[in-house]
Amino acid sequence: MSSEPKSVTTVSDPQPGGVALSSMLGVRLKLARQTKGMTLKGLAVSAGCSESLLSKIENGKASPSLPMLHRLVEALGTNIGRMFEEVDGEEGIVFRAGRRPLITLDPLRQGDGITLERVIPYSAGHLLQCNIHHIDVGGASAGPIRHAGEEVGYVVSGEVELIVDDRSFHLREGDSFAFQSERPHHYRNNGTKRASIFWVNTPPTF
Template identity: 35%
Template sequence: MKPGLRLQGDAAVSSPKLRETASGDPVDVAVGRRLRALRQGRGLSLEKVAARTGLSIGFVSQVERGLSSPSLRVLALLADTLETGIGGLFEPGGTDRDPIVVSERDRPELRLWRAGITKQLLTPVSGTRGLSLFRTVLEPGASTGADLFTHDGEEAGLVLEGRLTLVVETRTLHLAEGDGFRFASRRPHRFGNPSARARAVVLWVNAICANADA
């Protein structure tokens, strides 16, 4: 496992949280295909990825085949291991080699249906490092779970609609519409929508510097 990279709860191979529900969802299939391409492009075997993440070989294989819908914590762990960010898990689209604009109708979408979280990528898919801007929608009661997690980079955001509960280390922060935030992603964190009735919409930024591992 990379120095400083931690994932609580889902990281244990024997954890019942790794018994993901069989999916076959088109979004899960697309994400799995992208993960496989990134892994193979870096010359890593399933065994090496499993060893570095603490996940089982079988589970990583199921995620790559779109048979399991991973949590955001697992996706962050895999993204770090494959030296990319969450934005790098979206498949590049179109033929433009230097994309600058993403139209609303062409936004790639990552639907974490088990968690009730949907992330739309608002910026073009680029390299493994850089800045990604998301429109993140949390359905009523949606969350990343009870476990804190960490990953490379830095993140910031603005609550556009509803409310957001953000936990960073030992601090529990309650944000309302119009509130913004920023923190280093290496600080253990989690987040969720505390409302049982209304969704939350957050403009979310993830940034990974080119020299993040230096």
């Protein structure tokens, strides 16, 4: 994790509370919508956002919040991973340190930011999705989020607060957790140093 990453997905002017994504996100959302035969208004209604905001997202002029992005891809019958073209490693088996794709969440609303390091780069056929969540001091996930599935995590370093339903859990290095993804959940780093969580969920939703 100390070597240079393969790629970092960013956007030059992220919106507050948004996910910092490359401009290709809007193009891929629009293509997925058109492929599914949905109108801009139809998708906006399904995702619970305004038609004008969705238009800005598709044109790369705004970034969706993480919860909104979940709702958009759910309405499109896909997942967030499909919005990124990620290439498998050696025969789709080995993914070298420092060469795994990164997704950087918007620092304007998420404290000092969150970076998701893909342990399993997106590829059709995976039943599991796995990322290392690197959370800077003060960083917090947008949420709470809820979706179909199940997830499990292991705190690799640092300390984090995990909130599931209305319950708050203070987790330290070496602690683990598991819960059904339908339960509202989010997390934050209230510690004094960067934290990392090895996080697995199924089915893939990000």
